[in-house]
Amino acid sequence: MLGLEKKDFRLLLIVIGLTMLAPFILNPFPAGSEMAQFNAGYPDLMQRFVIFGIFAIGFNILFGLTGYLSFGHAAFLGAGSYGAVWMFKLLSMNVLPAIAISVIIAGLFSLLIGFISLRRSGIYFSILTLAFAQMSFALAYSVLTPITGGETGLQLALDDPRIFGASQTATGNIPVPALFGLEMRSSYELGVGSWLFTFNAGYYLAAVFMIFAFYMSIRIFRSPFGMMLRAIKSNQTRMSYTGLNARPYTLAAFVISGMYAGLAGGLMASMDPLAGAERMQWTASGEVVLMTILGGAGTLIGPVLGAGMIKYFENIFSKINETILHGWFAFLPDGLENVVVAMIYPFIGKGWHLTLGIVFMLVVIFLPGGLVQGGQKIAAAFRRKKPEDAKPNATEPAE
């Protein structure tokens, strides 16, 4: 169906189901209860899940398929954000043109950077992309201030032209991004018993984009083009000996993933119409690398899982402070309680980055295929009742 195999179609359906029902799934605990702090079903975080999911899916098309590790992908996300905010400033507050322009700008930008960076591979490629992204960051921060807003970031103002819309609303405020009148920040709240579910317009727009992005990525993975990209990863020399030029394929993958990043940037600006240079900094590029590897590079669903996990921990885990911990372990004797809290505290709350770093290292060391591979291993361990399952390892190419 939709040009997909049965298995992929099922995966797509699962993703559609999960994203559409996310407000329910992410809010399993009643509002006001002790566990309510673990609820992730609020619009801001849900939007982040899907937006960073798009970003990671795009990154995975480059890194997961071709093996080219880009350390500068955030530059495209930043460029997309700037493009979208400029659309809001000049054209109208409708999000569609903004998102379209952000994809186009990021695509052009990645075409330029990719054309240069892809002349090298391996570590040199990583450093070239890193250098370009840091350059973009430095320029956006200083010289390009008229375009990028410099340190304060690019913001909307009351005197923006907005030729197809109003410069300001009737009440004299800056208008908010909307899709043909449907404001992105508008939400419908549904109370069931003591549960409160929030359905946010912006989230659903981003979710639709993510489903589309996910579908496209499945198609790319299963296409002859995707096959070519995998060939580049496994042995580029052999590929060129067979008479194929790898450069156009890698460049196409680079531009596609850049456009994904631009889409994420455009959506980010649509949810909250401002753009800052720090979105382009290399730490932001590192984050998407973390997401993709953590979830499982080269797998379809991995990057989305990784993005969701990191954003969840970033927003939920980091809120847990010492008092909450003491509350949890109050049942222990006093001395033991303090010891336990002192042992756990460095890893959560403000220290969640430490946990992230450790988990990331463990994944790289033991699970190069990320969480998806971990899940498969667990599943295989349960299924391994049949003895003939011991297949030989995947065929190694003869050197």
Added chain:
Amino acid sequence: MSTYVENPSGTLKSTFLTLAFLFAAFWGSFLILRTVIGFSSGDNFSIQQYILQILNGLDKGSAYALIALGLTLIFGTLGVVNFAHGALFMLGAFVAVTVSNLLSLSHKVVDETRTDFLGNPLQVEVPYMYDLFGQAAGDVIIDWAVPISIIIAIPIMVAIGFIMERGLIKYFYKRPHADQILVTFGLAIVIQEIVKYFYGANPIPTPAPDAFVGSFDFGIALGFQANEIIYPYWRLVYFFFSVVIIGAVFAFLQFTTFGMVVRAGMADRETVGILGINIDKRFTIMFGIAAAVAGLAGVMYAPINSPNYHMGMDFLVLSFVVVVVGGMGSLPGAVAAGFLLGILESFASISQVIDMIPGINQIIIYLVAIIILLTRPRGLMGRKGVMEE
């Protein structure tokens, strides 16, 4: 596997050529800068300004060169791209912080001769160093905390290097470069967060000894007017320190049997192994030395820039660029590129240059790296065929 061949006579020749090249480059750039700036902005660009900018570039260049040297040592010996090297630099700086905190630890003593505002006997903080060595010597020790921490940093950093290599990196020799980058990137995050947990997120000022506070007036020394070229003493110390360290590393590799074996191992690890030499052990020691070099660079940098937990990452990105410009696996290249880029950066920060090309000071290093990578992929002094892809 990387191949890094170096014969002593060739090194001498190439070092001489490099020096000649650098001299020509500086003189040429001076003439160009003077002409261009002279035309654009009426006021004269003097030789004094030029010297000042070179000096300004030296201290940053020294830090780049030291970190890049360590990176190259690790890459040349073990073939590992170490993204945690910046974290080692940062750890060195925090050794200095810790030592100076420890040395100034104090306890309260009641001073009977004086009273506080309530009329009670005044309590005075007395550093333990006073008890141990008397007041005069104690003051000197506390004052010289940063240089003292050099001695303490060496074993600590070597030990950290050993643990890193034996505990983690050794398992990554056979894995792709991307995996090495990723795992050391994760390690860098972990180290950074541990430091942040213990020391907080704010920069911690760590002063240099009083003897080095203040500036040296090069203007008088070189026969110009007073105050024309002034340069902080500590930065001068940093430059000489880095020259000594770099010289020591090169001498160690060039003139000791151990260094000879290591160089042989860099050239052809397998053959050296077949000859019955435990090359792995020596490479581990080289990793320790590389860690110590990065750590010492950090220790001495603490007074220049108050250490904070992400200073390592800030330097790491630039140091990688330096390594690439110098040529992956080339030790002289890393050092030369470090100083060159440090000085280039300070030239680009001259206000007349910024007026001409806005923002150039922010991007010059990256720009140079991009141009070098595209035109001469093996870097300034890289060997033909090594990591040119």
